[in-house]
Amino acid sequence: MRKLLQVILASAFLSGCQTADGGLGTSSAPVPVTGPAASAIAGDIASRLAEQIGPAGTTTIKMEKDTSEFSTALEAALKGWGYTIITDGKVGKDVKPIELAYSIDGVDGQVLARLSTPSVALGRAYAATTAGATPASPLSIMQRN
Numbered sequence: 001m002r003k004l005l006q007v008i009l010a011s012a013f014l015s016g017c018q019t020a021d022g023g024l025g026t027s028s029a030p031v032p033v034t035g036p037a038a039s040a041i042a043g044d045i046a047s048r049l050a051e052q053i054g055p056a057g058t059t060t061i062k063m064e065k066d067t068s069e070f071s072t073a074l075e076a077a078l079k080g081w082g083y084t085i086i087t088d089g090k091v092g093k094d095v096k097p098i099e100l101a102y103s104i105d106g107v108d109g110q111v112l113a114r115l116s117t118p119s120v121a122l123g124r125a126y127a128a129t130t131a132g133a134t135p136a137s138p139l140s141i142m143q144r145n
Contacts, residue, residue, distance in 0.1 A: 036131055036133075041111065045074070049115050060083070061100050110127055111125065120141065122139065124136075124140065
């Protein structure tokens with residue numbers, strides 16, 4: 001009888017830990033960021049990346065070719081900072097480019113922009129409108145060794 005009581009109590013405690021919907025409710029999905037919002041986000045996050053990866057004159061960045069407006073805006077913003085951008089994968093023998101990955105996701109009505117290199121990852125949430133975008137969170141910086 002004592003064992004039965006222990007099993008019932010343990011079951012009652014553990015059943016309180018279960019969730020009805022089977023997981024987290026927030027999901028992220030790629031979102032199209034266009035026009036002025038894409039330019040504003042790309043300009044801000046590119047300037048923050050420039051602070052982290054070093055001088056533009058000696059740094060080449062390799063990124064995947066993409067036709068999205070954000071990709072185009074990011075490439076233009078990095079070129080504006082003086083970086084050489086390689087999107088076709090053709091790298092000279094003496095050139096050691098920094099691999100750049102990026103993503104744009106919609107989360108809770110905001111846009112989360114992330115840039116990642118082998119040495120640093122940046123992320124920031126933005127409030128995007130048709131007129132542009134403004135930072136909605138502090139900049140997140142993760143240094144890698």
